[in-house]
Amino acid sequence: MALSKMSDLRELSTEEIETEIQQLKRELFDLRFQQATRQTVNPHEFKHRRHKIAQLMTLQHERSRQS
Secondary structure, eight states: OOOOOHHHHTTSOHHHHHHHHHHHHHHHHHHHHHHHTTOOOOTHHHHHHHHHHHHHHHHHHHHHHHO
């Protein structure tokens, strides 16, 4: 899974951004839970999820400042 680009994310609506953030936070929680229970987890998945959350939150903040 490659890191997403901001140009792709800018096409999302505000509601889609909010739901995507919530979904990614849940996935990150699940990854931490899997790691804590010693299940096999790819370490790069943490970075990918955190990076995409940061991108979406940046985009959300930019849109809130424009309004």
